[in-house]
Amino acid sequence: MAKEIIHTDNAPAAIGAYSQAVKAGNTVYLSGQIPLDPVTMTVVEGGFAAETHQMFKNLKAVCEAAGGSLDQIVKLNAFLTDLSNFGTFNEIMAQYMSQPFPARAAIGVASLPKGVQVEADAIMVLGE
Numbered sequence: 001m002a003k004e005i006i007h008t009d010n011a012p013a014a015i016g017a018y019s020q021a022v023k024a025g026n027t028v029y030l031s032g033q034i035p036l037d038p039v040t041m042t043v044v045e046g047g048f049a050a051e052t053h054q055m056f057k058n059l060k061a062v063c064e065a066a067g068g069s070l071d072q073i074v075k076l077n078a079f080l081t082d083l084s085n086f087g088t089f090n091e092i093m094a095q096y097m098s099q100p101f102p103a104r105a106a107i108g109v110a111s112l113p114k115g116v117q118v119e120a121d122a123i124m125v126l127g128e
Contacts, residue, residue: 001025008065011058012036015113020062023126028066032079032121033058034113048085048117049092055118056096068124070097075123076104082117083108089118 006021006028014020014031021030035044035051036058044054060070078089086106093101102122112119 006062006066008061010038010061010065012038012041015041021066023066026126028063028068028124028126030059030062030066030073030122030124032119033062034116034119036114036116043114043116048082049088051116052085052089052092052118055120056092059120059122060096063122063124066124066126068126072126073097073102073122073124076102077121078104078106079109079112079119080106080117081109081112085117 001024004023005019006023008020011020011033018031021028023029033055035054036042037044037054038058038061044050056070063069063072080086080089083106089106
């Protein structure tokens with residue numbers, strides 16, 4: 001099975017040896033998105049909520065570049081530097097995704113790239 005590399009200028013460019021997403025068949029594996037402004041490549045200001053909104057906007061842009069949407073995500077992994085923000089993360093996630101929500105893990109981590117507070121990666125399955 002061939003793999004297709006997904007890229008969009010509407011999400012931050014990869015800052016390492018990886019692709020924004022890889023499509024294999026009808027499954028799309030989305031790399032972790034952090035709250036970078038895709039134009040300036042700088043971390044958005046405004047705290048955890050602002051970072052989470054930008055992270056979901058970036059994830060959405062990559063989903064759309066692959067021909068899908070956030071609602072086609074079947075698995076989401078969220079990485080938070082402070083698990084006390086878990087409730088805020090849930091509230092913001094519900095603004096970007098509809099029920100039934102994907103399977104998900106929320107993992108507390110010591111640090112993330114560029115000092116951000118949140119990152120998420122995902123698996124999306126496109127319709128036939």
